[in-house]
Amino acid sequence: YERELLKMKDLPAITTDQKKVTLLANIEFIGEVKSVLERGGEGIGLYRTEFLYMNRFYPPTEAEHFRVYKSLAEQLSSYPSIIRTLDLGGDKFISQLDVYEELNPVLGLRAIRLCLEHIDLFKTQLRAILKASHYGKLKIMYPMISGLDELREANAVLKEVMDELRKANIPFDEEIEVGIMIEIPSAAITSDILAEEADFFSIGTNDLIQYSIAIDRVNKNVSYLYEPLHPAILRLIARVIESGHAKGILVGMCGEMASDPKYTLLLLGLGLDQYSTNSDALLKIKKIIRSVSYAEAREIAQQALTYCSASETEKFITNLMEERF
């Protein structure tokens, strides 16, 4: 089966009626790039940079960041890599920063909020990404954006860093794309507004589900409620894709939902442009996409949106996948 899948490595992820989607991979270490390329990945859809900060006494220096991002840019050559700026806090543990004890860290000073509070830390990372963008196709992505002001604030810091680099005659990609994760319900609901000022969206279902259904994503006691097919989640996803497309920007997904073949047809039918998955899932997802028409997938998605509960949608999707695969 594995060998069968590998034969599709160099074929495009395209439906029988010629709708092309992009299959990217999520990574945490640059050592993973090789296996992404071996499985036909068309780039990196989510590089989780927090691992650079973990298990050490001081945050990484600009040179350390730069070395990693440059290597990523060079290894991927013309394929894009989306570098997510620091997403520490919440379930992702921080040791070097003096962060206040918080009663609800998942709702606290984390990710982009932490970066906007510690501007130097943020600028160091942005400077390194920009410098490395000269060596390949890098994109920047902010995590945990909750609304337009936060996006503007982050972009203002980015602009400052760009101005500093220009002044110092340090080359970088002037056209670098800057996108945001949609993983907070307020961002999903106002995605029409955010689409005006973001270059792309990437839906983070891991957090979007956590915050929408109010279940701690790592709490076993409530994991039965962690339901990607909850009508609220499907409506939010549909809305985000629609808002992005209305403004002409691409919408991807880098949450775990994108890696589960059970949801591939549904997401395709909702209009998702890019899947960013675990490298193990890449070829399985491609196989499914190549087996169906976009018209069919659209019907499946429309049908899925009519159900009133996660369990009804689950039954529909499970039956459908069993029949087809």
Ligand code: PEP
């Ligand atoms: C997400 O929230 O879906 C996501 C991709 O980010 P992380 O899992 O790193 O929070």
Ligand code: MG
């Ligand atoms: Mg997240």
